[in-house]
Amino acid sequence: MLLGEDEMNDNIADLVDSRTGRQSRSIYASEDIYRQELERIFGRCWLFLVHTSQIPKPGDYFRTFMGEDDVIVIRQKDGSIKAFLNSCTHRGNRICRADRGNARAFTCNYHGWSFSPDGALAGVPLENEAYFGELDRTKFGLIPVTKVAEYKGLVFGCWDANSPSLDDYLGDAKFFLDVWLDAMPGGSALLGETQKMVLGTNWKLPVENVCGDGYHLGWAHAGAMAAVQSMDLTGLSVGNSGVDLDGGLSVAGMNGHMVLSALDGVSGYAFYPDPKPILEYLEANRQTVIDRLGEVRGRQVWGAQVNITIFPNLQLLPGLNWFRVYHPKGPTQIEQWTWAMAENDMPEAVKAQILENQCLTFGLAGLFDNDDGDNLTACTEQSRGWRTAQMDVYTNMALGRSGKREGFPGDIASGLVSEHNQRYFYRRWQEHMMAETWAEVPTYNINSLTDEEAEHA
Amino acid sequence: MTDTATLERTCEGTTASLELTHALTQTLYREARLLDDEHYKAWASMLAEDLHYHMPGIETRYRRDKTEQVTDLTRMAYYNDSKPEILKRLSRLETGTAWSEDPATRYTHIITNVEVELTEKADEFRVYSNFYAYRNRNERDEDSLIGNRIDIWRQVGNSFQLVKRRAILKHNVMLSKNLNIYV
Ligand code: FES
Numbered sequence: 001m002l003l004g005e006d007e008m009n010d011n012i013a014d015l016v017d018s019r020t021g022r023q024s025r026s027i028y029a030s031e032d033i034y035r036q037e038l039e040r041i042f043g044r045c046w047l048f049l050v051h052t053s054q055i056p057k058p059g060d061y062f063r064t065f066m067g068e069d070d071v072i073v074i075r076q077k078d079g080s081i082k083a084f085l086n087s088c089t090h091r092g093n094r095i096c097r098a099d100r101g102n103a104r105a106f107t108c109n110y111h112g113w114s115f116s117p118d119g120a121l122a123g124v125p126l127e128n129e130a131y132f133g134e135l136d137r138t139k140f141g142l143i144p145v146t147k148v149a150e151y152k153g154l155v156f157g158c159w160d161a162n163s164p165s166l167d168d169y170l171g172d173a174k175f176f177l178d179v180w181l182d183a184m185p186g187g188s189a190l191l192g193e194t195q196k197m198v199l200g201t202n203w204k205l206p207v208e209n210v211c212g213d214g215y216h217l218g219w220a221h222a223g224a225m226a227a228v229q230s231m232d233l234t235g236l237s238v239g240n241s242g243v244d245l246d247g248g249l250s251v252a253g254m255n256g257h258m259v260l261s262a263l264d265g266v267s268g269y270a271f272y273p274d275p276k277p278i279l280e281y282l283e284a285n286r287q288t289v290i291d292r293l294g295e296v297r298g299r300q301v302w303g304a305q306v307n308i309t310i311f312p313n314l315q316l317l318p319g320l321n322w323f324r325v326y327h328p329k330g331p332t333q334i335e336q337w338t339w340a341m342a343e344n345d346m347p348e349a350v351k352a353q354i355l356e357n358q359c360l361t362f363g364l365a366g367l368f369d370n371d372d373g374d375n376l377t378a379c380t381e382q383s384r385g386w387r388t389a390q391m392d393v394y395t396n397m398a399l400g401r402s403g404k405r406e407g408f409p410g411d412i413a414s415g416l417v418s419e420h421n422q423r424y425f426y427r428r429w430q431e432h433m434m435a436e437t438w439a440e441v442p443t444y445n446i447n448s449l450t451d452e453e454a455e456h457a
Numbered sequence: 458m459t460d461t462a463t464l465e466r467t468c469e470g471t472t473a474s475l476e477l478t479h480a481l482t483q484t485l486y487r488e489a490r491l492l493d494d495e496h497y498k499a500w501a502s503m504l505a506e507d508l509h510y511h512m513p514g515i516e517t518r519y520r521r522d523k524t525e526q527v528t529d530l531t532r533m534a535y536y537n538d539s540k541p542e543i544l545k546r547l548s549r550l551e552t553g554t555a556w557s558e559d560p561a562t563r564y565t566h567i568i569t570n571v572e573v574e575l576t577e578k579a580d581e582f583r584v585y586s587n588f589y590a591y592r593n594r595n596e597r598d599e600d601s602l603i604g605n606r607i608d609i610w611r612q613v614g615n616s617f618q619l620v621k622r623r624a625i626l627k628h629n630v631m632l633s634k635n636l637n638i639y640v
């Protein structure tokens with residue numbers, strides 16, 4: 001299959017085949033495909049903006065990206081949250097330069113236009129003398145993100161007025177999100193500052209890596225696992241010497257969101273050199289969580305190694321407790337932003353341990369991230385050749401071996417080592433890329449639990 | 458860790474003697490050479506058992522925002538390690554399965570601006586320095602980490618052991634794909 005760049009845009013249908021698990025390598029390097037992703041994926045999907053714990057007080061703001069658009073998210077006087085393009089409506093300057101803070105107003109460095117936290121243009125220097133009082137300030141407020149909505153502390157924004165509600169967008173992924181967000185009565189928080197790192201990879205590769213690739217853990221991270229592992233992680237072995245398919249689940253078919261989950265209720269802390277204080281916390285609160293979420297999630301999932309992917313670019317790992325967003329910066333580069341996750345009911349000592357463990361495992365200097373960064377950048381670089389761009393790659397492990405699993409939503413393959421989730425990720429990517437509008441994007445929550453089933457799960 | 462000297466200078470520090478300054482400067486150079494050569498066992502022997510090795514992350518904030526970013530240990534850090542944690546990191550290399558470290562990274566540490574001060578403890582010295590740590594790997598992977606350090610070194614017999622280090626990088630977005638380095 002040889003396609004020119006222009007043809008590729010018309011041929012998204014040929015770039016991915018989720019029945020055979022095939023992807024064209026051009027999707028990791030083509031500038032045209034990337035431009036279309038900014039429009040049809042990042043310009044259309046609900047994107048994670050901020051956790052409410054990061055902007056607790058009125059006037060608190062947090063800067064982030066939606067695709068390549070710089071956005072400020074601001075807590076309003078009435079407690080609600082609004083988001084705006086971080087771009088002055090006069091000549092386009094960046095109005096806010098800090099990562100986060102608290103502000104009564106945002107004043108532009110260039111000519112001094114001043115915007116209030118609700119986005120209104122509140123002040124214009126020489127408004128009467130130079131504009132002769134003829135500037136209609138109501139037409140020059142900051143450009144708001146079309147929709148902003150919250151799910152239990154996670155705030156998302158969306159540019160597309162015709163998107164489904166956030167609730168519908170998340171669909172059955174909420175079953176798993178609640179294992180962090182709603183397990184304990186105190187709710188959740190993100191800890192610490194943002195760890196930001198530039199990585200020379202296409203944005204889809206780290207998503208694919210964490211959404212379903214249990215296969216790489218035992219091999220790519222063999223050294224890191226040997227260094228920090230304190231408990232067995234069911235379903236994985238160092239060195240990929242064996243595999244236990246009863247140890248976990250690969251869950252997909254939930255509107256493009258995916259979950260990998262161990263089922264032992266503790267293995268999330270397998271990569272903590274000293275997991276004792278956290279295991280005590282789990283033990284002490286297990287019954288509370290079972291009462292709130294039911295047996296399946298309370299006993300098996302809460303505390304286990306769980307990878308949750310919210311399409312397109314948000315990944316969170318309750319247990320290992322890192323939370324990460326990938327901001328695309330062109331077809332072959334991303335900024336990877338990481339925070340530590342906690343439950344507010346955790347003792348301070350446990351929260352401190354989580355922050356510290358992030359340094360050791362999945363922070364910038366983390367032993368696991370050292371391995372992944374190297375592989376993802378090389379996969380991207382090796383897709384840029386004239387010949388390699390014509391090649392295909394496959395996620396065809398365990399094709400056609402999925403189905404329903406009692407107590408869980410989704411189309412489920414057994415085990416953490418499978419490429420089932422990756423196929424659903426690329427299927428979702430293709431569905432978005434082929435659709436002109438949201439109306440053409442299918443909605444599916446395969447094997448959805450009825451409310452009653454969910455109650456007794 | 459209250460029974461060791463503090464990293465923050467409490468008053469105008471007293472400059473150490475020429476001899477002591479020379480000895481500690483040579484210690485820093487030796488440490489840099491061991492790191493360049495990946496002689497991690499020898500490097501680890503320069504670390505005190507009660508070591509605290511800290512590299513804070515830095516957010517971009519407005520000047521009026523007085524949030525303490527550097528010394529607050531409850532905030533995000535790249536390293537916030539005890540000696541056992543450093544040894545754990547080093548043990549990954551020894552497993553022979555840290556694929557991303559093979560081929561090896563090539564390092565050069567340049568240490569400058571050394572100042573040595575006496576502290577409230579007779580056997581501990583506060584040492585300021587700047588570092589330039591250059592890394593090159595494979596064909597074109599390269600990056601530079603530049604920053605300031607404040608250390609406490611403890612005299613043990615004729616040599617010195619590192620008790621505390623705070624290494625302050627200047628990056629907001631880290632412009633490299635990992636931090637597999639000690640500075
Ligand atoms: S560009 Fe902002 S005031 Fe002119």
Ligand SMILES: [Fe+2]
Nearest residue numbers: 209216368372
């Ligand atoms: Fe990984």
